[in-house]
Amino acid sequence: MSDLFQETVFFQNLYATPADWQRDLFYSVVRAGHLRAGHEHRIQRETYPGHELILCLAGRGWAQVAGKRHEIGPDELLWVNCHHPHTYGAIAKEPWELYWIRVEGRPLDRVANLLEIRSQPVIKNFNTRAAVQEFERAFHHMSGTRPSDAALVNAAVTAIIALAFEARLSDADEIRPELPxxxxxxxxxxxxxxxxxxxxxxxxxxxxxxxxxxxxxxxxxxxxxxxxxxxxxxxxxxxxxxxxxxxxxxxxxxxxxxxxxxxxxxxxxxxxxxxxxxxxxxxxxx
Structure with missing residues (x-):
């Protein structure tokens, strides 16, 4: 493997601290970025605030959630409910490039449950082209101080969630969310x-x-x-x-x-x- 790809490179690495009113009214993005992973890229946590939405642009990654390993490739979204133990990282032979956002604010657990995220955290056939625009909109506005910035971040997150529903419910091989x-x-x-x-x-x-x-x-x-x-x-x-x-x-x-x-x-x-x-x-x- 070329030395060029052995270290993780951050093209964007963004932080924000939303005000209380933003958290009450909207989805808020507190961390986000764009990286090309090195072959040792790995994140492991027992619990952490919020939900992470990770869009694979190229290469491959993996995640361990609820005792099961999942692989993620291009045009797939990994949704991690960070309140539960989780581990994810790059597949060493083909490290991934990704966009990610960590979302807090309005409760996301119910949305995650409807999408069966606990058992199926990888959403396949994702509309990457549309999603990239929304991730970049969140990047652009997440550190803004105007009320419109908070609203635009919320709109971007909502659009990404809508794309997740569209991808999952249009895939005949996926289990539809069903109530007991x-x-x-x-x-x-x-x-x-x-x-x-x-x-x-x-x-x-x-x-x-x-x-x-x-x-x-x-x-x-x-x-x-x-x-x-x-x-x-x-x-x-x-x-x-x-x-x-x-x-x-x-x-x-x-x-x-x-x-x-x-x-x-x-x-x-x-x-x-x-x-x-x-x-x-x-x-x-x-």
Whole structure:
């Protein structure tokens, strides 16, 4: 191997410290760069903040995640949830060249779960040409101090995530993200019978699980509790009824499963920032 390729060369090595408001509102990139790896390039961590998105431009790399080794080649994206133990590096005979960003801010765990990142961290058939533009947009704006810079970094990360969904879900050989059957059954019941009294114990019994086990499974897959999901579904249904009918608020509340108009109005305002009456007036304005 030529000495030219034995040492890691950083073409860009970028740092940023986003403000608290940026982390609250947006995806924030705190580390990023462009490197051509040496044959000994290797990163190993037990845990680290954020998620790393690594785009292989040329050469080959590898990653060890959840006890399994994966290889990465050109036009493939490695997604690493850094909160879990992970190791990755270059394949010595053909060290990779890559772009990378480390993303913090809005929770990414649920997105990673939907993409089956824990078991399949390498996303194949990635649109590298489109992704390169987004990585470079993140590089350009991540150290900026204007609110627009933070928004543009967020847009770049969101676009890269969209490309990940596009690549994974268009590949017939990849496993589609599927919800466990107990969660599917409970969602189906709540969608069909949102207007009735539904308890977590009912959903757990439907799935043949204990209430605590079912609740943990549901939240790990959906990102919220069953009751919170049901409340949101009821409020979404209420929005349609408020727009499409002139039924009194109390009647709309009853139709979507609330026996108490006060609690309905409280949940509605919590989720929409408007009272049911304000929402109806606003949406019916010409």
């Amino acid at each position: 059957l107990p969660v599917q059954k409970s969602l189906e019941k709540m969608r069909l019978y949102f207007h009735t009294a539904i308890r977590v114990s009912d959903l757990a019994a439907l799935s043949g699980m204990s209430e605590s086990h079912f609740s943990r499974l549901f939240k790990s897959c959906i990102g919220t509790s069953p009751i919170d999901w049901l409340r949101r579904e009821r409020i979404n249904q209420a929005k349609h009824r408020l727009i499409e009918s002139d039924d009194p608020i109390k009647e709309v509340a009853r139709q979507v499963g609330y026996s108490d108009q006060f609690f309905f109005s409280k949940d509605f305002k919590k989720m929409t920032k408007l009272t049911p009456t304000q929402f109806r007036v606003q949406e019916k304005q010409p």
